[in-house]
Amino acid sequence: MSLRGTDQYSPPSGIAIFGRFRTPSGRFSDIALDAQRLAKTISQLPAEGSLDQLLSLAATAAAHRCPPKSRPIAIVGIGFGPPDTGWWKGDFDPSKHPRWPAKAPESQGGRFRIREDGGKLTGDNVHRAVRRLALRRALRKVFTAALRIGGEAALGPIGDVIAIVDTIRTIVELRKLAIEATAAREFVAKAPYSLDDLRVSAELESFPSHDAFVKDLASIAEWLLKRFGPAGDGYDYHHIVEQGGENSEKIPAEQLHNTDNIIRIPRLVHEAINSYMYNSYMYKKKDGTGMTYREWLPKQPYSVQRATGIEIMRDLGIIR
Amino acid sequence: MDELLQEDRIEQLMQELETFPDRATTASDLEAQQRLYLRMREIDKELTAIRSTQEAALNSLIEERPSADPASEAERIARLLRAFEFAAQLGRIAGDVICDSEYSDQWTQQRKRIVTVLDAVDPGRQHLIGLLDHPIPDVRASAGAYVMEVEPERALPVLRAVYESERGLNAGWTAFFPIQMYDAEQKKQKKP
Numbered sequence: 001m002s003l004r005g006t007d008q009y010s011p012p013s014g015i016a017i018f019g020r021f022r023t024p025s026g027r028f029s030d031i032a033l034d035a036q037r038l039a040k041t042i043s044q045l046p047a048e049g050s051l052d053q054l055l056s057l058a059a060t061a062a063a064h065r066c067p068p069k070s071r072p073i074a075i076v077g078i079g080f081g082p083p084d085t086g087w088w089k090g091d092f093d094p095s096k097h098p099r100w101p102a103k104a105p106e107s108q109g110g111r112f113r114i115r116e117d118g119g120k121l122t123g124d125n126v127h128r129a130v131r132r133l134a135l136r137r138a139l140r141k142v143f144t145a146a147l148r149i150g151g152e153a154a155l156g157p158i159g160d161v162i163a164i165v166d167t168i169r170t171i172v173e174l175r176k177l178a179i180e181a182t183a184a185r186e187f188v189a190k191a192p193y194s195l196d197d198l199r200v201s202a203e204l205e206s207f208p209s210h211d212a213f214v215k216d217l218a219s220i221a222e223w224l225l226k227r228f229g230p231a232g233d234g235y236d237y238h239h240i241v242e243q244g245g246e247n248s249e250k251i252p253a254e255q256l257h258n259t260d261n262i263i264r265i266p267r268l269v270h271e272a273i274n275s276y277m278y279n280s281y282m283y284k285k286k287d288g289t290g291m292t293y294r295e296w297l298p299k300q301p302y303s304v305q306r307a308t309g310i311e312i313m314r315d316l317g318i319i320r
Numbered sequence: 321m322d323e324l325l326q327e328d329r330i331e332q333l334m335q336e337l338e339t340f341p342d343r344a345t346t347a348s349d350l351e352a353q354q355r356l357y358l359r360m361r362e363i364d365k366e367l368t369a370i371r372s373t374q375e376a377a378l379n380s381l382i383e384e385r386p387s388a389d390p391a392s393e394a395e396r397i398a399r400l401l402r403a404f405e406f407a408a409q410l411g412r413i414a415g416d417v418i419c420d421s422e423y424s425d426q427w428t429q430q431r432k433r434i435v436t437v438l439d440a441v442d443p444g445r446q447h448l449i450g451l452l453d454h455p456i457p458d459v460r461a462s463a464g465a466y467v468m469e470v471e472p473e474r475a476l477p478v479l480r481a482v483y484e485s486e487r488g489l490n491a492g493w494t495a496f497f498p499i500q501m502y503d504a505e506q507k508k509q510k511k512p
Binding site (some may be wrong): 164181 | 340352356398409425432455468469493494500
């Protein structure tokens with residue numbers, strides 16, 4: 001197929017191009033490609049561009065829309081019938097979220113499953129997964145805090161004032177989150193990193209001693225700030241081996257607060273890592289005794305805690 | 321019970337929610353900000369309603385009374401296992417779609433309740449061993465986490481396989497914690 005004249009290309013009305021993705025549950029999800037963006041990309045093809053090239057561009061565009069933890073499997077073109085054919089179901093706007101009907105055989109049969117990699121998250125999918133994990137977790141927090149207050153609001157004029165204050169406060173939180181989400185998005189796009197890439201200093205530097213810490217500085221945060229400056233907008237300093245709790249008493253300060261144990265990462269990614277470090281899974285032994293993961297981890301030696309911290313970052317696709 | 325999972329709808333709501341930080345940045349007047357805030361409340365209401373329905377369905381299965389009639393009792397156990405599968409799938413949606421540890425913990429607690437009920441009739445957890453071959457990795461991993469406590473040698477290969485194939489996903493994390501705790505404890509015991 002020649003693409004001559006594609007600078008005027010626009011998808012004919014009634015036809016949409018979708019990326020088809022396999023979700024973690026094994027279902028299929030079709031997501032429409034941005035027609036305008038696709039048209040713009042296609043217009044950059046040489047006039048003698050082939051159908052293969054067109055499909056390759058569509059595949060690339062579709063890959064960018066791949067939902068986190070899903071896998072791209074096919075490009076699908078669909079022609080729509082008039083609205084009264086009853087093709088679409090549900091209460092959402094199909095022009096914004098077009099998709100196959102829930103029980104369409106094509107979306108259930110698995111016939112288009114063309115990529116099998118044993119279920120492993122690879123490349124871009126890992127990026128999307130951690131980015132989504134980070135953002136959605138943070139959103140839920142803003143969301144829960146806002147609604148807790150809103151839910152208690154009084155009726156009448158006082159209620160109106162509370163609602164306005166709460167709205168403004170929520171918007172401020174969401175805007176802060178937009179900055180953090182950008183930091184996380186940009187960071188994750190370049191992942192995986194080596195651990196050295198994330199260290200605050202290539203040299204091994206440690207806080208001189210616990211006594212010096214108590215005497216000279218109010219907190220480790222102050223030491224970090226003084227020595228390395230602020231972590232930056234949307235960023236945090238992260239201790240691979242947790243600095244608080246039991247560790248602050250059993251592990252020497254120099255071992256916890258050194259450049260081998262402290263890395264600089266986006267706040268949202270930091271919170272996602274911590275959510276796994278503090279997991280509530282409980283393992284009971286045969287004798288009936290047991291403890292949760294979050295109780296168990298700090299009781300382990302430094303080397304086990306460090307290996308765990310690194311393993312979690314590796315599983316999240318942050319480091320190699 | 322699959323229709324109660326509502327995964328597609330939850331994914332739609334979460335995708336919409338993801339647009340909120342950017343929309344909040346561009347919403348300059350109070351009216352637009354209030355619209356955004358109200359929409360947030362609607363989304364929460366819908367997510368809460370979905371969650372309540374799921375919880376009610378699970379509770380009705382878990383709280384069923386034991387029966388003296390063997391046939392009815394076998395049916396009750398089958399329903400409890402179905403409830404376990406359902407709770408494992410809800411855990412996957414909480415971990416991979418909603419990405420909320422509070423949600424995940426809730427379904428972990430429900431699985432624990434089911435196992436406690438099952439333990440009264442099957443302390444060796446043979447019924448859960450049957451779920452180690454389940455086609456859904458989250459169910460295999462969830463069952464494996466409890467089988468670990470009675471027959472680690474049966475559970476470990478399943479958990480390791482799930483961890484290898486599902487790293488970074490809910491099923492992978494569900495397998496990760498028991499494996500890690502078990503391995504570290506074993507290493508400790510081997511040390512003189």
